[in-house]
Amino acid sequence: MQAHSHKCSHKSSIESANRMRTVELLEVKEENCTTKTLTFQDQICKLAEPGQFLMVWIPGVDEIPISLSGIRCDGVTSITVNAVGDATRVLNQKKKGEIIGIRGPFGKGFVPVKGNVMVIGGGTGLGPMMPLTEKLVETASKITVMSGVKCQDNLLFLDRIAKLLCDVNSETICTTEDGSYGFEGLVTSQLEKKLANEKVDMIYTCGPEPMMYHVFRLAEQYNVPVQASLERIMRCGIGLCGSCVIGEIRVCKDGPVLTSEQLRRIKDEFGKSRLDWTGKKVKQ
Amino acid sequence: MSNPLATQIADLKLSNPTMLAAGVLGYTGLSMKRVIESGAGAVVTKSMGLEPRTGYCNPTVVQTDCGLLNAMGLPNPGISHFKEEMQELNKLEAPTIFSIYGFSPEDFAEVAKIAVEIGAAAVELNVSCPHVKKVGAQVGSDPSLLMEIVKRVQNQIDKPVIVKLTPNVTDITEIAQAAQKAGADAICAINTVKAMAIDPETCKPILANKYGGLSGPAIKPVGVRCVYDIYDAVDIPIIGCGGISNWQDAVEYLLAGACALQIGTAIAFQDITVFKSVTDGITNYLEHKGFNNIKDIIGLAHEM
Ligand SMILES: Cc1cc2nc3c(=O)[nH]c(=O)nc-3n(C[C@H](O)[C@H](O)[C@H](O)COP(=O)(O)OP(=O)(O)OC[C@H]3O[C@@H](n4cnc5c(N)ncnc54)[C@H](O)[C@@H]3O)c2cc1C
Ligand SMILES: Cc1cc2nc3c(=O)[nH]c(=O)nc-3n(C[C@H](O)[C@H](O)[C@H](O)COP(=O)(O)O)c2cc1C
Ligand code: FES
Numbered sequence: 001m002q003a004h005s006h007k008c009s010h011k012s013s014i015e016s017a018n019r020m021r022t023v024e025l026l027e028v029k030e031e032n033c034t035t036k037t038l039t040f041q042d043q044i045c046k047l048a049e050p051g052q053f054l055m056v057w058i059p060g061v062d063e064i065p066i067s068l069s070g071i072r073c074d075g076v077t078s079i080t081v082n083a084v085g086d087a088t089r090v091l092n093q094k095k096k097g098e099i100i101g102i103r104g105p106f107g108k109g110f111v112p113v114k115g116n117v118m119v120i121g122g123g124t125g126l127g128p129m130m131p132l133t134e135k136l137v138e139t140a141s142k143i144t145v146m147s148g149v150k151c152q153d154n155l156l157f158l159d160r161i162a163k164l165l166c167d168v169n170s171e172t173i174c175t176t177e178d179g180s181y182g183f184e185g186l187v188t189s190q191l192e193k194k195l196a197n198e199k200v201d202m203i204y205t206c207g208p209e210p211m212m213y214h215v216f217r218l219a220e221q222y223n224v225p226v227q228a229s230l231e232r233i234m235r236c237g238i239g240l241c242g243s244c245v246i247g248e249i250r251v252c253k254d255g256p257v258l259t260s261e262q263l264r265r266i267k268d269e270f271g272k273s274r275l276d277w278t279g280k281k282v283k284q
Numbered sequence: 285m286s287n288p289l290a291t292q293i294a295d296l297k298l299s300n301p302t303m304l305a306a307g308v309l310g311y312t313g314l315s316m317k318r319v320i321e322s323g324a325g326a327v328v329t330k331s332m333g334l335e336p337r338t339g340y341c342n343p344t345v346v347q348t349d350c351g352l353l354n355a356m357g358l359p360n361p362g363i364s365h366f367k368e369e370m371q372e373l374n375k376l377e378a379p380t381i382f383s384i385y386g387f388s389p390e391d392f393a394e395v396a397k398i399a400v401e402i403g404a405a406a407v408e409l410n411v412s413c414p415h416v417k418k419v420g421a422q423v424g425s426d427p428s429l430l431m432e433i434v435k436r437v438q439n440q441i442d443k444p445v446i447v448k449l450t451p452n453v454t455d456i457t458e459i460a461q462a463a464q465k466a467g468a469d470a471i472c473a474i475n476t477v478k479a480m481a482i483d484p485e486t487c488k489p490i491l492a493n494k495y496g497g498l499s500g501p502a503i504k505p506v507g508v509r510c511v512y513d514i515y516d517a518v519d520i521p522i523i524g525c526g527g528i529s530n531w532q533d534a535v536e537y538l539l540a541g542a543c544a545l546q547i548g549t550a551i552a553f554q555d556i557t558v559f560k561s562v563t564d565g566i567t568n569y570l571e572h573k574g575f576n577n578i579k580d581i582i583g584l585a586h587e588m
Pocket of ligand 3: 239
């Protein structure tokens with residue numbers, strides 16, 4: 001009886017999360033020259049796990065997947081969007097008071113652990129790492145946040161990270177490819193140094209796939225488990241249409257956060273290929 | 285001892301009656317392999333045509349009260365590309381059925397030929413998609429055009445030809461009979477029901493394509509009625525599809541006259557485990573009711 005009622009409530013919760021809700025933007029905050037954080041209120045999102053994502057409807061334009069960058073128990077929710085194309089550009093031009101549609105939150109998020117953890121964000125991939133870090137502050141014994149960007153103008157959330165980590169055993173490392181801020185080079189070379197010197201219990205990462213692939217390779221070499229948030233073309237967001245599959249895994253439902261064990265199972269495709277909009281496998 | 289769940293559609297033997305419905309998780313070999321390993325008796329691919337298609341813009345899916353609306357726009361990489369994906373599936377015992385579409389009878393025949401060359405155990409003609417012009421439902425509501433397509437495909441291949449029908453017609457039995465007359469080996473009923481959703485806040489249709497197809501629990505009674513009517517009108521096997529979420533739904537379709545079942549939308553809300561829970565449920569039902577095998581209950585509701 002217990003199991004049955006649990007199943008029913010689970011089913012209806014997915015169905016209700018999948019309902020399109022229109023929400024009014026409470027705040028639009030500029031983070032850097034191409035990135036903005038949009039805030040709105042939604043009661044279903046308050047229960048989201050860090051790493052889960054929304055399908056965001058920009059009426060008349062498109063619907064796109066975006067991770068939650070802020071989750072609060074009062075339902076005040078945020079997404080952080082980098083303007084790379086039509087939909088993201090229109091989204092970032094929205095003003096306070098304007099309306100967007102949302103479905104979700106969807107997928108499996110990050111699982112916080114104890115011990116010495118590394119949190120690695122590449123570019124806008126730092127977004128979902130913010131609510132994760134908020135949780136890790138409660139569980140981990142040491143947190144190292146690493147942020148890798150192309151140049152100083154692309155830096156994100158420095159104040160937010162500083163505030164979050166001020167009272168805990170932590171470290172923040174920034175890298176820029178052009179050396180305009182922090183260490184020059186790729187974030188993965190800083191990770192490698194860390195792994196060579198410290199015993200790490202978990203690596204969390206989100207960012208461009210080549211970066212995450214490199215992180216995964218290093219983690220395997222040093223025997224450290226990984227949780228990585230992947231990106232694929234998404235249409236349904238609920239594990240039905242197949243647009244987002246990699247190997248046997250649906251990124252929208254079985255992910256977007258995948259564990260080392262899952263990443264090993266998709267090693268023929270992870271970092272190598274993806275499906276395009278026709279469903280054809282193409283090189284990354 | 286014989287398998288009580290074994291069923292057959294023309295030459296096609298299935299170890300159990302459940303199948304993955306067309307258009308759902310059907311892009312890659314590995315994702316369909318996972319569905320088979322999760323308990324499906326067969327899988328149907330995405331609908332494929334001669335040329336690649338990107339499909340429609342998002343939103344392509346809308347949740348409604350008791351169903352799901354979709355307008356994907358038949359995205360697919362083109363039939364030839366699918367050869368590679370078949371490598372894994374050809375090794376498995378459960379058959380892969382190719383769902384195909386075309387813009388003309390010649391197209392259909394050409395796609396069917398390639399499908400069989402790369403490993404299709406049967407082809408399912410998608411003449412019932414409610415949201416792509418010139419293919420789909422427009423074809424499936426024109427008996428003479430449908431007959432020409434079925435004949436051409438039959439002439440081209442020696443594997444079973446399944447015709448998937450749309451409920452968006454005045455009389456589905458007339459279409460089913462036309463398909464049988466032209467030589468179809470089986471009927472699949474039903475594809476999605478043409479529908480739409482409008483957002484009150486923005487006053488806009490939600491789907492980028494405006495219209496879509498309704499699937500899930502909302503359409504089950506429509507599907508059961510169609511299977512029931514078709515069962516009386518033709519002598520070829522019927523595959524039931526539309527809103528199957530649990531074993532009770534599956535049994536309802538079997539009683540109406542279906543000898544196999546396709547499941548789509550339920551995967552979103554219960555995951556791929558739905559195939560096993562449906563087959564386990566049918567097994568228990570047969571035992572409990574004292575039936576030897578599913579053949580004993582196919583069409584039983586007609587004897588009342
Ligand atoms: C799980 C997930 C979480 C994401 N989280 C964020 C986030 O927090 N912040 C952020 O800025 N971006 C995020 N993205 C990426 C974001 O979805 C794309 O940048 C966005 O869709 C681009 O749309 P566009 O129309 O502006 O650009 P386009 O010019 O259309 O495309 C630019 C790139 O984005 C890809 N893209 C477009 N639409 C989709 C789609 N429906 N699904 C997947 N990829 C698409 C295109 O294939 C292309 O590679 C996330 C993606 C996924 C899958
Ligand atoms: C996301 C999605 C995509 C679909 N694509 C196709 C398709 O390409 N070809 C087809 O014949 N039917 C397609 N269908 C229809 C299903 O195969 C099935 O007929 C319908 O969804 C009813 O079954 P269900 O209620 O179990 O989902 C699609 C359905 C869904 C939900
Ligand atoms: S986006 Fe449809 S299955 Fe993942």
